[in-house]
Amino acid sequence: MAKRLDVSALGSDNARIKKVLTREAESLGYRKAGPPANVEAKCIHAREEATMSVAPMAAGLSTVRPPRRPVGPGAVEAVGWIGLYVALAALPLAAALIRPVPPARGVWIEFAVGLGFVALAMLGLQFALTARFRRIAAPYGLDTLLHFHRQAGLVAFGLALVHPLILFIAEPAFLAFLDPRAGLIRAGALWALLGCLVLVIGLTLWRQPIGMSYDWWRVTHGVLAFLVVFIGLVHVLRVGYYISVPWKQGMWVAVTGGAMLLLVHARLIKPLRLRRSPYRVTEVRPERGQSWTLALEPVGHGGMHFEAGQFAWLTLGSSPFALEQHPFSFASSAQRPRRLELTIKELGDFTSRIDRVAPGTTAFLEGPYGAFTLDPDAGGAVFIVGGVGVTPVMSILRTMLDTGDSRPAILIYGSPNWNEVIFREELAELEEELRLRVVHVLEHATVDWEGETGRIDEDLLCRHLPRDMPALEYFVCGPESMMDVVEPFLLERGVSLRRLNSERFNIA
Amino acid sequence: MQHLYTRRLVLAISTVLVLLTALFAWVRTAA
Numbered sequence: 001m002a003k004r005l006d007v008s009a010l011g012s013d014n015a016r017i018k019k020v021l022t023r024e025a026e027s028l029g030y031r032k033a034g035p036p037a038n039v040e041a042k043c044i045h046a047r048e049e050a051t052m053s054v055a056p057m058a059a060g061l062s063t064v065r066p067p068r069r070p071v072g073p074g075a076v077e078a079v080g081w082i083g084l085y086v087a088l089a090a091l092p093l094a095a096a097l098i099r100p101v102p103p104a105r106g107v108w109i110e111f112a113v114g115l116g117f118v119a120l121a122m123l124g125l126q127f128a129l130t131a132r133f134r135r136i137a138a139p140y141g142l143d144t145l146l147h148f149h150r151q152a153g154l155v156a157f158g159l160a161l162v163h164p165l166i167l168f169i170a171e172p173a174f175l176a177f178l179d180p181r182a183g184l185i186r187a188g189a190l191w192a193l194l195g196c197l198v199l200v201i202g203l204t205l206w207r208q209p210i211g212m213s214y215d216w217w218r219v220t221h222g223v224l225a226f227l228v229v230f231i232g233l234v235h236v237l238r239v240g241y242y243i244s245v246p247w248k249q250g251m252w253v254a255v256t257g258g259a260m261l262l263l264v265h266a267r268l269i270k271p272l273r274l275r276r277s278p279y280r281v282t283e284v285r286p287e288r289g290q291s292w293t294l295a296l297e298p299v300g301h302g303g304m305h306f307e308a309g310q311f312a313w314l315t316l317g318s319s320p321f322a323l324e325q326h327p328f329s330f331a332s333s334a335q336r337p338r339r340l341e342l343t344i345k346e347l348g349d350f351t352s353r354i355d356r357v358a359p360g361t362t363a364f365l366e367g368p369y370g371a372f373t374l375d376p377d378a379g380g381a382v383f384i385v386g387g388v389g390v391t392p393v394m395s396i397l398r399t400m401l402d403t404g405d406s407r408p409a410i411l412i413y414g415s416p417n418w419n420e421v422i423f424r425e426e427l428a429e430l431e432e433e434l435r436l437r438v439v440h441v442l443e444h445a446t447v448d449w450e451g452e453t454g455r456i457d458e459d460l461l462c463r464h465l466p467r468d469m470p471a472l473e474y475f476v477c478g479p480e481s482m483m484d485v486v487e488p489f490l491l492e493r494g495v496s497l498r499r500l501n502s503e504r505f506n507i508a
Numbered sequence: 509m510q511h512l513y514t515r516r517l518v519l520a521i522s523t524v525l526v527l528l529t530a531l532f533a534w535v536r537t538a539a
Contacts, residue, residue, distance in 0.1 A: 089525055093532040104536045111533035118525050147511050151518035504511070
C-alpha cells in the first residue's frame with residue numbers, strides 16, 4: 001500500500017504530483033510493462049553471467065528452507081470477509097423473499113428492483129470498507145481494501161444506473177418518478193440522487209485533471225456518499241413495495257443507517273479519540289533525495305506500538321479534525337514506540353511543506369495499518385524498492401537490528417543517482433551489522449560507479465535473487481511502474497501471493 | 509499485480525450478485 005510521501009503525494013495533491021511521481025519513476029528507469037516473457041530462460045542466461053561476488057549471498061539464502069506457510073487463520077479470515085460482503089450485499093434480496101411478499105410483476109421489473117437493492121447495499125458497504133477497521137484490513141492490507149472500495153464503487157454506480165433504465169424500458173410509467181409534475185419532492189430527490197452519484201464517481205475519477213485537492217475531495221466524497229445512501233434509503237422506504245411490514249423497514253433503516261454511522265465514526269469519533277493521544281514533533285531532519293524525517297514523541301501516553309513496515313495517518317496541527325490527513329510509513333524501529341520517525345519525500349503540496357514544520361508542533365497519528373510486515377516464520381527477506389519506497393524497509397531493518405534478528409536479507413534498491421540514495425550511509429552500516437546485502441541500482445551513475453545501473457528489470461533480478469525464491473518473504477515498494485515490472489516477474493518465478501508483500505504509493 | 513487480483517475479485521463478486529438478482533427475479537415471477 002502506499003503510504004509515505006508518495007502516497008500522500010498522490011493522495012494529497014493535484015496532477016502535478018502524478019507528474020512528479022511519473023518523473024521519479026522515469027528517473028529510476030521504469031516504464032509500464034507487461035510480464036516478462038520466458039522468465040526462466042532469461043534467468044538462466046543471467047545466472048551464467050552473474051559475478052562470483054553474488055553467489056555467496058544467493059547460496060546463503062538458498063540454504064534457508066522454512067516450511068511453507070500453512071493456510072492459517074488469516075487466509076480463513078480473508079475468505080470469510082469476502083463471504084460476509086456477498087451475504088450483506090444480497091441480504092435485501094433474501095429479505096424481499098420472506099413473507100409477506102407483494103404480487104410479482106414482470107421479470108425485468110423484478111430484476112431491476114433487485115439490482116437497485118444490491119446497488120444500495122453495496123453503496124452502504126462502501127462505508128465499512130473505508131472505516132479503517134484494522135481487523136478487516138489485516139488479511140489484505142489497507143491499500144488493497146481501498147482499491148476494492150474504488151472498484152466496488154464503480155460497480156455499484158453502474159448497478160444504480162441500470163436499475164432505473166431497465167424499469168423505464170420495461171414499464172415507461174416508471175418515468176413518472178423523475179417527472180416533477182407527478183411529484184416535485186420525489187422527482188427532486190431522485191434527480192439529486194443521480195447528480196450526487198455522478199459527482200461522487202466523476203470527482204474520484206477526474207480529481208487530478210480538474211485540479212481538486214485531495215483534502216477537499218475527501219470531504220466532498222464523504223458528504224456526497226452520505227447523501228447518496230440517505231436518499232437511496234428514503235427512496236426504498238417511500239416506494240415501500242417490498243417493505244410493508246415494520247421489521248423489513250427496520251432492517252433497511254438499521255443496516256443503511258449503520259453504514260452511515262460508520263462514516264460518522266471514521267470522520268468524527270476517531271479524531272475525537274485521537275485527541276487523547278497527541279504527539280509532539282521533536283525533530284525535522286533532512287535526508288538525501290529531497291526527503292525529510294519527522295521525529296515524533298508521545299505526549300502523555302505510551303506511544304504507538306506497530307509492526308515494522310506498517311504506516312499511520314498523520315495530522316499536523318492542534319486539532320485532529322484538520323482536513324489534511326496523510327498516510328506515511330514508519331521508518332523507525334518497531335522496538336521504539338516512544339520515538340517514532342516518518343520519512344517523507346517532497347512530492348506534493350503537503351509534503352513539500354514538511355521542512356517548514358517546527359519542532360514542538362502538535363501531531364496526531366491514526367494507526368497503525370498495513371500488512372507490509374515480515375512474518376516471524378519467514379526464513380529471510382528480499383526487498384525490492386525504488387526511491388522513498390525504502391522507508392518501510394528501513395523500519396524492518398532497524399527492527400531486525402534491535403531484536404538481533406539474524407535472518408538473511410537482500411535489498412535491491414533503485415535510486416536516481418548516488419547522491420539521492422536515501423539512508424545510504426545507514427544502509428552501509430546495517431550491511432555490517434545484519435546478514436544484509438544491499439544492491440544499489442542507479443539510473444544516472446558516474447563513470448567510476450561499478451555497481452548496477454539502469455532500472456530494476458528481470459535481468460537484474462535474475463542476477464541477484466536467490467533460486468529458492470518461494471521460501472523467502474518478498475517486499476516490493478516503489479513507483480507503480482516499477483511494481484508493474486517486479487510483481488509479475490516474482491509471481492512467474494513461483495513466489496506465492498502470500499509471500500509477496502506489495503505497497504503502492506497511490507492508495508488514496 | 510495485487511490490484512489486478514482485486515479487480516478480478518470485484519468482477520467475480522459482482523457477477524455473483526447479478527446472478528443472485530436474476531435468481532431473485534426468476535423466483536419471484538415463477539412462483
